[in-house]
Amino acid sequence: MALALAYGVLAHLAAAWRSDLLSLAALLALVAMLLAAPIAARRAWSWLVLPLLVGAAFWLYGAGHAGVPLLLVPVAFVLLIAWMFGRTLRHGRTPLITRIVLALEGGPDAPLAPELIAYTRALTAFWAVLLVLLALLNLGLAAIATPDGLLASLGVTPPVSITRTQWSWFANLANYGIVGGAFIGEYAWRSRRFPNRYTSFADFLRRMGGLGPAFWRDLLR
Incomplete structure (x- = not known):
């Protein structure tokens, strides 16, 4: 719930302020929200997916398309x-x-x-x-x-x-x-x-x- 709230706030502020950095933060909050439960359950696939999604978020940020x-x-x-x-x-x-x-x-x-x-x-x-x-x-x-x-x-x-x-x-x-x-x-x-x-x-x-x-x-x- 905390991650969902954080994502909503960050996504809105990123749009309102046109901030790529806040867009990146929102994407990372989204990744954490999606993978929190399987990581807590020690699902092996979640640890493999985590670096891929984080890497994709930073790639989009670097390309100026994080939003x-x-x-x-x-x-x-x-x-x-x-x-x-x-x-x-x-x-x-x-x-x-x-x-x-x-x-x-x-x-x-x-x-x-x-x-x-x-x-x-x-x-x-x-x-x-x-x-x-x-x-x-x-x-x-x-x-x-x-x-x-x-x-x-x-x-x-x-x-x-x-x-x-x-x-x-x-x-x-x-x-x-x-x-x-x-x-x-x-x-x-x-x-x-x-x-x-x-x-x-x-x-x-x-x-x-x-x-x-x-x-x-x-x-x-």
Whole structure:
């Protein structure tokens, strides 16, 4: 969590101040965030990948392109989460939201009402579609950012443009606001559609957190 926060701050400041050095720092924070868990678990491959990624970060910095990968990180991250939702919609699998509700309401042996099964499946699809659209919007904004967005880096002048700082406000901050707003809005709608399941939003969050890290780790596999 600390590395994720550090990355977000460094990436935003790098864009706002147009600093290659801060872009390099953000890339190194990203590498540390991605490899912290496997290194802590003593995975041999992580020690082999570490110098390659660090070397690539310094090479990009030396070439003056350390900020380019930062444009694609929000796109890749949001698409990854969308894939985690979407893959559970395949035939023979239990949709991700359905699995969460099963855990909240008594476990896999506690049957859900047919309307709740249909709702949780539709909700899983909603999150997959929303996140794909959000990733495409991030990609479009990264393409038209100036002076060093994706199109500008290729020598193409975008037909419309935004500043790199404006891109950063959206990619590094507004993304979370949109996701958080959708999460809260869906809870409000669900509380009316299926009343008396939770005493409050705080109770819902408490029960979600009470599922424990092992549940969330296994859920995302």
